[in-house]
Amino acid sequence: MSIRVRLFTVLLLMTGVVWLSACVWIYASTKERLEHVLDARLVESAKMVSSLVGDRPVMAGFTGEATSSGSGLEAEPMEAPSYERQLACQIWSVSGKLLSKSDSAPVASLSDHATGFQNTTINGAAWRVYAVIKPDLGVRVLVGDSLQVRDRLVDDVIKGLLYPAILIMPLMVGLIWLSVSKGLAPLARLAASLTARDASQLHPFVDRSTASELRPMIRALNSLLSRVQSAREREQEFITYAAHELKTPLAGLKTQAQVAIRSTDPEVQRQALKRIEQSVDRTSRMARQLIDLAAVEAVESVARPEQMVDVSALILDVAHDLEFLQKSRGVQVIYAPRHRARPISIAADASLLRLAIRNIMENAVQHAPCGSVVECITQATDGKLSVIVSDEGPGISVDEQEKVLQRFYRSPRSMPGGSGLGLAIVKMSIERLGGTLRFGGPAPRFHVRLEV
Structure with missing residues (x-):
């Protein structure tokens, strides 16, 4: 896997983890805050209805079929918006008789508790109910909030936050890929510069204008190039010297061999053969030392x-x-x-x-x-x-x-x-x-x- 793909994958995964964590945190925080606000609204609504009951007497004997306005007419059914009929209100006598209710409230009692909050289930629907008692009037006011509507409200808030994030996800992926490519551009330029060099160009790279992260690598490359240059110079010196040193005794061997062949004097032939022997010894020793030198240099790179x-x-x-x-x-x-x-x-x-x-x-x-x-x-x-x-x-x-x-x-x-x-x-x-x-x-x- 290339560094580009690896960085892109890591950044994308980390961004996804952070984004999902933020979504979970936003969901939990939003739900908690909304529930706190809606509970405060329940309390305010119950207190408001309680104060209205104190100002206007409630007719006794109400069968529960009348509306809270006292007209006796049921509201016409209509296609309610998402958050209509979220609140329901009931007014009960202390003796347990339903005195009045809102259109969205069920006939059954929202709750049996005296005061404060309580979660109840009526006809399969979950409610959050707040109760307040007016002892002087002998009535109990219940204001309930549909938990289903609450959950839908929280979900709609979260969706409003998530949908834009999901829509910009492709843009974020593209920006991450572009950022990774831009960040790796100096490395690509260095690779292109290395590719453009031929075997004879061993001069060091200049690292003044490069990224600080690449400078250790450039220094290591320059050190390697310096060692290669030194090795090449030694090799060229070695080849030049070896060629010169081998040429001299070989020329001497040829000369002495010609002298031995052309001369009829045994002493001249003996001296020529002796010099040939000395030249062979010298050449053999030099060849062995050249091999030894190469063997010692090889130890530097091979453990x-x-x-x-x-x-x-x-x-x-x-x-x-x-x-x-x-x-x-x-x-x-x-x-x-x-x-x-x-x-x-x-x-x-x-x-x-x-x-x-x-x-x-x-x-x-x-x-x-x-x-x-x-x-x-x-x-x-x-x-x-x-x-x-x-x-x-x-x-x-x-x-x-x-x-x-x-x-x-x-x-x-x-x-x-x-x-x-x-x-x-x-x-x-x-x-x-x-x-x-x-x-x-x-x-x-x-x-x-x-x-x-």
Whole structure:
């Protein structure tokens, strides 16, 4: 169901409930007030008739066939309007003899009570009767009001209020629909603006002239567009760099292959094949790091469950993977856990932790001098795990420690063949693990500390 239809339905239902509640309240209030007014009229009528009886004597022996005017003639039947003959009046002697009555009054006594109000039923008709006694004259005056006529009066008043409301109901429905459409117009304009944009238009929306209710959504959209723009820029930078970096070793591979094919000197061929091997290693490492970088970035948008990771086993596995590199560089990796009595395990994303440790250790092996040792130490303090990798390489100057964490940055002192992605991958992995990356340590060794 659309928001427009939902709002329209809710407003229509709420308006209907309020309208029905108002009708019930008006009916009850009007009926109560009318009954109060009609009761007051009964009292006034009874007192008026009583005063007239006191001024004019009533003939005794009246059979009840005469009219209240004393002429003895019955009024001619006629089509009475809705509220004619509502009141009926009877004058009775104290001894129970009917002395006089109005044309609309029945022959039977309207009520047997002495004074005050009483509801009675005569010949199937309900009456509201007020009685007053004139002790000095020995008469009792009864004035009755037809409850049927009362109810019809209340119903007619309510109908007079309801009929106009029912007639304007279609107009009210149309106004509600128009109001909802008008209220949702800014949302429709925003949707139209989004639809009109192409994939390259990622500039933010201006929310100064929009409705205040839409501003949080526009700010969220602008934040999303900013992230998409940043991701696109990184992607374009990634593609440009990857294309350039892959082009260079591939061109070198082709050149060295041509040299090996054309030369008849075994030494020249051996050197060409060695350079081909180095180019393949460099290309393979860069391709792996590009894949690692894409994997780390994917973690930002896809939730991955944590698991208990045996850090010691993970480090030994990474060192085993780097065994060929250690031999080619003449470097040895030594793992020295501070707590040998028990293994160190933490709850983390194993793939991210592996990427961080591998790139740190690989970077250390690449830059350590031949015949040196790369030492890896683990220690757990205050609920945190620290992985410290140290080597005897040139290290990273304080001025460059922020720059080396950027993608594709290469230090002038770094070894040739690097891609500039290793420490960037470490930084992204550690941040997603909620940890920190630090550089430093006492000379002559350079330390890289991972804290998770």
